[in-house]
Ligand SMILES: [Zn+2]
């Protein structure tokens with residue numbers, strides 16, 4: 001089972017276990033502080049799902065899903081397609 005790498009799409013900063021995000025009152029939140037990557041962006045205080053996540057390093061916002069960087073899928077599925085483009089080197 002593969003795990004995504006989690007880091008900021010702007011500056012590649014990686015969240016720490018001790019990192020905390022705020023469910024901001026200014027944006028209609030409840031003021032809870034928690035690690036948003038433990039819950040997939042869902043505030044444990046009010047259940048609000050945050051579509052955007054602020055980087056604690058560069059202070060820019062990014063879509064929460066853009067923080068997850070999945071490894072490249074297996075190249076095995078593309079192998080057959082490559083073979084169709086090979087032509088015999090005949091006269
Ligand atoms: Zn909240």
Ligand SMILES: [Zn+2]
Nearest residue numbers: 008011055058
């Ligand atoms: Zn950043």
